[in-house]
Amino acid sequence: MINYTEKPYLQCESKEIMAALQDEYGINKILDLDDKLVLIGEDWCHKSNNGLQLVEKQLATRLCMRLGENNRGK
Secondary structure, three states: OEOOOOOHHHHHHHHHHHHHHHHHHOHHHHHHHOOOEEEEOOEEEEEEOOEEEEOOHHHHHHHHHHHHHHHOOO
16 A cells, blocks of 8 residues: 655655656666655655655655765766
8 A cells, every 4th residue: 555645745845856856867867876766657655664655855855966966977
């Protein structure tokens, strides 16, 4: 069962960040950074002990920073 977090404002903000990351770097690079991420339809979810949770803004922002750092020298 998919356990979506009921935080619409976080869902909206993190979805925008993840969509921008996906456009910029592609799904494979995002998944390389965090193997607990899954894409279900248009929703990015994170595997946890409580099932699948919508990606929250903090995780999306952290991924954004890590991708930026990894690609800075290129």
